[in-house]
Amino acid sequence: EVQLVQSGAVVKNPGESLKISCKAAGYSFTSYWIGWVRQMPGKGLEWMGIIHPGDSDTRYSPSFQGQVTISVDKSISTAYLQWSRLKASDTAMYYCARLGIQGGSYFIDYWGQGTVVTVSS
Amino acid sequence: EIVLTQSPGTLSLSPGERATLSCRASQSVSSSYLAWYQQKPGQAPSLLIYATSNRATGIPDRFSGSGSGTDFTLTISRLEPEDFAVYYCQQYGSSLLFTFGPGTKVDIK
Numbered sequence: 231e232v233q234l235v236q237s238g239a240v241v242k243n244p245g246e247s248l249k250i251s252c253k254a255a256g257y258s259f260t261s262y263w264i265g266w267v268r269q270m271p272g273k274g275l276e277w278m279g280i281i282h283p284g285d286s287d288t289r290y291s292p293s294f295q296g297q298v299t300i301s302v303d304k305s306i307s308t309a310y311l312q313w314s315r316l317k318a319s320d321t322a323m324y325y326c327a328r329l330g331i332q333g334g335s336y337f338i339d340y341w342g343q344g345t346v347v348t349v350s351s
Numbered sequence: 352e353i354v355l356t357q358s359p360g361t362l363s364l365s366p367g368e369r370a371t372l373s374c375r376a377s378q379s380v381s382s383s384y385l386a387w388y389q390q391k392p393g394q395a396p397s398l399l400i401y402a403t404s405n406r407a408t409g410i411p412d413r414f415s416g417s418g419s420g421t422d423f424t425l426t427i428s429r430l431e432p433e434d435f436a437v438y439y440c441q442q443y444g445s446s447l448l449f450t451f452g453p454g455t456k457v458d459i460k
Contacts, residue, residue, distance in 0.1 A: 263447065267396075275388075275396065275439055277449040289447045292352070325395055329447070335402035336443040337386040341395040 232256040234264075234326050234342035241348045242316050249312035250345045252326030259307040260284040263329035265338070266300060266311045270322045280329065281309060316349045323347075353378050355440055355452035363460040370427040372455045374440030379420045384443035387416055387425045390454075391436045399438070400425065427457075435459050 237251045252264065265280035279290035283302045290300070301310045309326055323344045330339030354377040364370055374385070387400040398407040400416035403423060413428040427434055440452040 265447075265449070267451075274454045275390075275441075275451040277451060280447045291448060330398075330401070333383070333402065335383045335386075335405070336447075336449075337398055337401040337441070338388070338396075339398055339407070341397065344395055 232328065232340045234328060234340055236324075236326055236342040236345045239346040239348070241350065243351055244318055244349055245315050246349075247312070247314050248316055248347065249310050250324060250347065252309045252311075252342050254307045254309070254328070257328075260304055264302070264309040265327045265329055266298075266309075267325040267327055267338075268294075268322045269325065269344075275325075278311070278324075283307075283309065316347075318349050318351075320347060321349045352448070353380060353442055353444055353450055355442060355450055357438075357440060357452040357455045359455060360453070361456045361458060363458055364430055365460045366430050366432055368430050370425075370430055370434070370457055372425040372427075372438055372457070374418070374423040374425070374452050376421045376423070376442060380423075380442045382419055385416075385418070385423050386441045386443075388439045388441060389434075389436050390439065391433075396439065430457070 233255045235253045260283045266278040268276045278294045281288045281300045283304045299312045325344045326342040327338040328340040356375045358373045382403040385403045388396040390396040404416045415426045437454045437456045439454045
């Protein structure tokens with residue numbers, strides 16, 4: 231069974247750094263792209279970026295380029311999303327998601343349960 | 352960058368009724384690259400439809416997708432109580448850049 235298990239909710243102060251994780255199980259981690267999606271409180275879904283665990287090829291949405299860093303540790307089948315200096319506007323739910331590919335189609339076939347990040351002084 | 356617009360913002364219907372949700376793209380989208388997701392309160396989204404009209408594994412046949420070019424539709428033929436949720440369309444662009452629509456909330460009338 232494919233599972234993406236994310237780290238728990240966190241509360242941080244503005245200006246602090248943070249790294250959240252997404253541990254994959256039940257499939258070949260290095261064979262599928264993993265993406266991150268933001269959902270601000272009461273709002274819709276925003277695509278942040280994606281990484282291929284096999285070679286760490288990473289692509290960022292223009293809105294998030296330079297704001298976050300996506301990485302992986304394939305030895306432990308885990309993807310990460312990190313911030314060097316958090317802002318209050320980073321308060322949101324963050325989902326990791328596996329990219330499915332079938333017949334030339336691309337879609338998210340599995341989602342993590344989400345990590346709530348709260349940034350407040 | 353392709354922008355997706357969904358309408359209506361909210362759809363108020365009763366169980367058993369038919370729901371028709373629209374997703375419009377600012378430029379033509381390949382039918383292979385259009386997907387729909389369902390999100391229930393407090394849950395992660397889940398895949399409903401990929402490549403415009405293909406149901407994901409385990410999705411009941413009351414859900415169907417159609418469309419081409421810039422206009423796509425998700426239809427729920429007869430609403431069940433568990434179908435009241437928010438629905439997002441998504442398109443895949445170049446360089447693995449994805450875009451979501453703003454969502455349509457289907458709530459109980």
